[in-house]
Amino acid sequence: MKTKPCLTLEDCKKIGAACEAEARKNNWNVVIAILDDGGHLLWLARMDGATPANAEIAIGKARTAAVSRRSTKVWEDRISGGRLSMLGMPVLPVQGGVPIMHEGQCVGAVGVSGVQSHEDEQIASAGIGVLS
């Protein structure tokens, strides 16, 4: 039987704290959502000043990255490149969702919403960086 790694709440808090630190360093107010590989919410924080919409969007980006095993930027780029049919896919194709890979397997994803898309991704990647 195959075994797979699994995010713990401790892992999530570490990732979340690193994301918050990256956001605070830049004076950004964002929502950070961490999901498992099935797209279930494990941890979420809405920093003061982030909007209710950001909470929904962060979860949507993380879910897309978690269940498709690729960053949401990949989806955004494909659609901007002309593959408009992909708009019909059940994904949120906006940069800022990044899968969490561990030992070659996807264990979940981080989604961030609140600033410019590339900055959202910068925060998500900074968080995931603490695992390595």
Added chain:
Amino acid sequence: MSFKTAIQAIAATMLAAVSVGVAAQAPLPYGAPISIDNAKKAAAGAIAEAHKLKAAYVIAITDPAGILIYLEKMDNTSNGSVAVAIGKARSAAQFRRPTSSFQDRLKSGDTYLLSLEGAVLVGGGVPIVMDSKIVGAVGSSGGSAEQDNTVSQGGANAVK
């Protein structure tokens, strides 16, 4: 009884009825949404109660509109508990009362509550009150409705 005394007696009875009604029913007004720091404090209070029960829990903290501010899912909690915890917090925030009060009323025969849009009728959602204003709500899921209510109450008490 003179006419004046009778009027006074009626007035006193009406006043008493009104004050009891206000004390028992009128929910507190909404305030500004709880800060992320206080939301984390509330979650820690709820988690402490969950540890006492030795149970795995999802704790959700929402703003007065019922939108998430903070969420934690302990290891080995059912995936279904995430939506349940958020739903309880949202109900407590939007109706400005604990979901346990709906559960009690349903049990005593208020079946019309079943048709109340967005209401969760299971204990475990509790409004967070700071400075006599509702600033958000705690929702938890992982044990029985009574245990969930205790856990959420622990969260709300942590920021009182």
